[in-house]
Amino acid sequence: MIRQHGGPDVLTLEETELPPLKSGEALIRNTACGVNYADIYEREGDHGGPHSAKPMPIVMGHMAVGIVEEVGPDVSSPPVGARVGYIGPASYAEHTVMPAARLFPLPDALSDEVAGGYLLRGLTAEYLVRRLYPLGPGKTALVHAAAGGMGILLGQWGRKLGARMIGTVGSDEKMQIARSFGYDAAINYNTEDFAARVMELTDGTGADVIYDGIGKSAFRASLDCIRPRGMVISYGTASGNVGAFDLQLLHSKSIIVTRPTLRSWIADPEEARAAAGATFTFLADPDIRTPIGAILPLSQAAEAHRQLEGRVTTAPIILKP
Template identity: 40%
Template sequence: MHTKAIRLSKNGGPEVLEYVDVEVGEPGPGEARVRQHAIGVNFIDVYFRTGLYPMPLPSGLGQEGAGVVEAVGEGVSHVKPGDRVAYAGRPNGAYSQLRVMPADILVKLPDDISYETAAAGMLQGMTVWYLFNRTHQLKAGETVLFHAAAGGVGLIACQWARAIGANLIGTAGSNEKVELAKAHGAAHVINYNTEDIVQRVMEITNGAKVPVVYDSVGKDTFTRSLDCLQPLGLMVSFGNSSGAVPPFSLGELASRGSLFITRPSLGAYVATRTELEAAAGDLFQMISSGKVKIEVNQRFALADAAQAHIALESRKTTGSTVLLP
C-alpha cells in the first residue's frame, strides 16, 4: 500500500527533506504496522539530517510517534491490531503516515493521554526520566543546573524537578523563555545572553556551585558548565544543539576538583523491555497525575517537515513540536 513520507537522499539543510510516495508492506517477524496520528520533532532529527550523526542514505527520519497498530508480524504479543501505541527510538522513519517498524519499541498508550501528547513527550519525557532517575538520582532539596530550560526537554525537566522538590536553575536565551521556564517550575532562570552563567550560579548557591549540570547545548556552554560544578560534581552532556563539544584534556576535570563526566543517550537506558516499560510507565503516570504537562507549542503538517526544522534550528520554538500526518 502507498503512503506519504519524508525521505532524504543526501545530508544538508532542511531543503533535503522530500515529501514522497512510499510503499509499505506487511509486517515481518517482530514488526508492527502503525498508522500514525502524530509525530514528534526533536533535535536529534537535525543531527541525522545534517550528517553530524551518520546514517545510511537514502533514509527516513524521525524517532518518535503515536498512532494505532494495524497489523503485527510473527512473534509479536505485547501489542495487537487496534491498540493505541507510542514509541521513541531508532530506527529512523517516524516522519510517515504509515510505517512498518520494530514492535519492541512500542508501548501501549493509556486512554487519557492523547496522540499529540505522546508523540511530543515520549523521547523528551523519557530523557528527563533517565536524567533524574538513573544518570543521577535527583533528590528533594538538591540544586542542579539545567541548560535550555524552555525547550522541549527543559520544560518537562522544570516540572519534574518541581514535583520531586528539587531546585532547578535553568538557562534560557530570552526574557520570554526565562519567564516560561519559571512558570513551569524552575527555581531560578539565567538569561545567558545578558547574564554571566557561572557568576549567577555562584550567587544563587552562595558560592557552593552545583553537584550536577545537565547540558544539551554542547560547544557553547561546555566549559562554563564545568566551571559551575562542585568538586566531585557530575557533568551530564546529553546533546549538542550548538555543535559538538570539541576535544578537551582530561586534566580539565582534575583541575576543577575530580569531576565526573558522562555522555548518555536514551537507548542505553531503555535497552530492555523491562526498562522501557518502567520509563514509559513513570512518564505516563507523571502526565496523568498532572505533575507534568507536555506543551505542544508548534504544529506542522507532515509535508512541512522542513519548516519545522527551520523553526527548531532558529531557536524560535518553545516546548514541543509535532508533525500531523
Template identity: 50%
Template sequence: MRTQAIRIRAHGGPEVLERTEVEVGEPGPGEVRIRQSAIGLNFADIYQRRGSHGPHAATVFPVVLGAQGAGVIDAVGPGVQAPLHTGQSVAYFHPGAYQAVRNVPAQRVVPLPPGISEEVAGATLLRGLTAEYLLRRLHAVKPGEAVLVHAAAGGMGVILSQWARALGATVIGTVGSEAKMDVARAHGCHHVVNYRTEDFVARTLEFTGGKGVSVVYDAVGKDVFLPSLDCLRPLGMAINYGTASGDVEAFDLQRLHAKSLSVSRPTLRTFIADPADLRRGAAALFDVVLGGQVKLAVGHRYALADVRRAHEDLENRATTGAVVLVP
C-alpha cells in the first residue's frame, strides 16, 4: 500500500521537510504493521533535521524523521507472539515515525493498557521513558532531595517535575516567561524561576538554604550548563540530556573538583536498547500515570501535513507540553 510520509533529503531548516508517499508492504518476520493515529514531535527531531544530534554515522538520505508513535496493529508478521495481535492499541519507539502507516519491529512495541490513550502515548512515550531512566536509574531520586528542572514548562519538564515530586523531591523549575511559570507550578514544581528576569543560581541556593540541589536536569544546554554546576550540592550530578540553546562546549574539569561533582550526557536509546528495559520503563511510566501521580496531556496538535509549522513552533519555544502530529 502507499502511505503519506515526511522525509528530508538534506539537513537544514523546516524547509527541508517534504511531503511524499512511500510503499508499505506486509510486515516481515518479527514485525507488526501499525496504522498510526498519533506521532510524537520531540526536540530530538529538530536535532536530526539539523544534523546536530550528536556523534553519528554519515546520514543516508532520504530520511523519514521521528522515533515514536501510536496506533492500531493492522497486520502481524511471522514469529510475532502474544501479547501483540491485530486490532491492538500500541505505542512504539523506533526511527522513521513520520508516516501514516509503517512496519515496526515487535520488540520496540508496547501494548497500551486501558486508560492510556493512543494520542497521549504517541505524544509522550519518548519523554516518559526518558523521565523514567533520568529519575529512577541514572540518578535515583530519593525523598527529601532537592532537584532543579530546566525548561520546566516544556514537554519533558512537566513530566520530570511531576514524577520527581511524586518521588518525594522538592522540585525547583526554571522557565523563560511569566506565562510558563503557572504551567510549571501546575505540574509539580514547588518553586519556579523565570531565568530571563532572575538569577536562577541565586534563587536555587535561596530555596535550598544555601545547600544546593542533588541533581540538575538540563535540556537547554549551552546557556545554562555552567551556571547549573553552581546550583549543585557536594556529590551532586548535572545531567545534560538536551541542547535546545546549543551544544555544551569544552569546560574546565576543575569546576567539578571542589564539590566532587559528576556530569552526564546520556541518551535514551542506550537505556532501552534491551527490549526488557523498554518494557520495564514503559510499565513504570504507565503505573504512575494510571495512579494519578503524573498527568500526561497533549498541548498542541498539528496535521502531519503541517509538520513545517510544527517544527517552527517547537524550535521557537512557542509550545507548552507535548506536541503530536496527526496523520
C-alpha cells in the first residue's frame, strides 16, 4: 500500500484487516497479481490517468487471479474453489474482496501467471481490435511500442484477424522482437521518421487505424500517417499526456481521434463476460505467445515498478503473494 504519493519507495508491505463479506461479495486468495503502468500513475498521484484520487492509505493494484476462498450471502456463482480473474482495486494483496458478479472464471488451459500478467492487457486488446476498430483482412494497423506488453498482444491478435500489422519500436533489437510477434514491418522511431516510413509502406495512403499507447511523443506525427477518415486511438500515455492540440489538424483528412479507457468497455457485466471469454480463448490459443518478463514476490512491488518504469522487460511482470 501507499500512504503518500511518490516514487517506488513509498510502497510498503503491511498487514490490515479485511471487512466481513457483504451480500454479493466473494473473498479471493490471490495467486498472481498483475503490474500495469496505470499503477505507476496512481502511485505518483497523476489523476489525469485512469484512476481518480482516493483517500490514503491506498492498497495498490487493479488486476489479479486467484481462488475463491469464501462467498457472502446471495452468491451462487462462482463457487468456492473456482479459479477466477478480476479487474478491481486492492489487488496487490494476499486476499481481495470483490463483487462476485465481476469475477471471470478461468479456463483450465490458462495458467495463473499468464492470466495474471495479461488479463488487463488482453481485455484492452480485445476492445481495441474487436470492438472499437474491428480489424480484419484488408486493414492496415500501426501500433506504437510494438515490442511492449500491449504491443505483442496487438500484433498477434491483429495478425490472427487477418490485418496487416506495422509496429514502431525504440531499437533495432526490438524490431526483431516485434516481427516475431506478428508484425509485417517494424520501424525504429529513433533512427527513422516513422510517419514517412508508414506512408511509404502503404503507398502513400496511410494506416487505417493507429493504436497509440505512447502519447505525447508519438501522437502529433501519427496524424501525418493516418489515411483519410482513419482512426487514431490514444489508449496510453507512456511518454506523457498528449495535452491540448489544434482540432483543425484533423480537418483535411476527416481524422477520427479517440481517448478510450478499458473500464467503459467492460462496465456492463454481460459485455465484460463476453470480452473476458474472447480474451481467454485468445490467450489460451497454443499459437499465441505470452512471455512473462519477471515474477517477483509481493514484497518486491517497488522493484516491479522500477523495472516497469525503466522498461527493463518487454513482457508483463507478476507479483506472487
